[in-house]
Amino acid sequence: MNYDNLPLYFLLAGYPEKFENMVQQEESFGSIFHYDYIDALTDEEVSSFFESLFNQEGYEIKKEALNYMVKYSSGLPLLMQQIGDSIFWECETTFIDENIAINGIFKAADEIGNKQIKPVLSQIQSENYEPLLEKLVELELSSFKRSELIKIMKNTSENVIKNFLYKMVDLGIFEQVGHKNSGLYKFSNTLYYMYFLIKKFKKDQMR
Incomplete structure (x- = not known):
């Protein structure tokens, strides 16, 4: 390691939230490592x-x-x-x-x-949440506004939707986009979105 021009390159691969967790634990991690986003395959x-x-x-x-x-x-x-x-x-x-x-x-x-x-x-207790997730994938909304969700789910109380969004962000399924009060959310990981999309597809096939 004392060699001046050591040809060594470290590549740490993972989902974006893993990088954010490392930065939260050690702020210097963000300046030591360069973050690069790898697009999904075509x-x-x-x-x-x-x-x-x-x-x-x-x-x-x-x-x-x-x-x-x-x-x-x-x-x-x-x-x-x-x-x-x-x-x-x-x-x-x-x-x-x-x-x-x-x-x-x-x-x-x-x-x-x-x-x-x-x-x-398994940490989600409310039975009201699954229809909300299914509705989002049914409408192909991987990102959405809170006001948009309230309008779509007009038979669901605003309080239920508020708690739903809070819980989804807390669990890391959703993340807020922009400033804190932007009201814009998205699935934090495409894997979550695709999972619910496939589950919705399965239900449709069984009808």
Whole structure:
């Protein structure tokens, strides 16, 4: 370590909140490490990943099935890996159709939910919160204004919505955007949004 020009590079990878937690614990962390945001993969990159992954194992993916896999991966490597793994074990032949893809997506969401999301959601006590989350993903609102949510959920009291937003921020599922009183919120992690979107899709399929 005494070498003047040591060719050493440290790369710490994780979700944005991990960086923020490190800064809160040690302020100098923010100046020592440069923060860089890595975009999600494009649909083309996700499609190429699945085709390459399954083709090399001798599997054929129907176009409609691939579309589902790309859509519900949302460019997130964690979802891509879990969806691919779930579909692999779901498939009893070497042909992946829509039903196999959809069932694999549902199982992937359950797997990720059990490991990473349900431990957080278990802290939610109110049964009023799930319809609010489902409504947001139904309208494809990954970010929204508090006034917008009140208008959408006109049969839900403002007090319930206020408590809902407070609890979601406290659990780290939502984060406020802009200044404290901006009234603008968003899902803090795309993984949360996609989880609820898949759960909503599953409910629709079962009707």
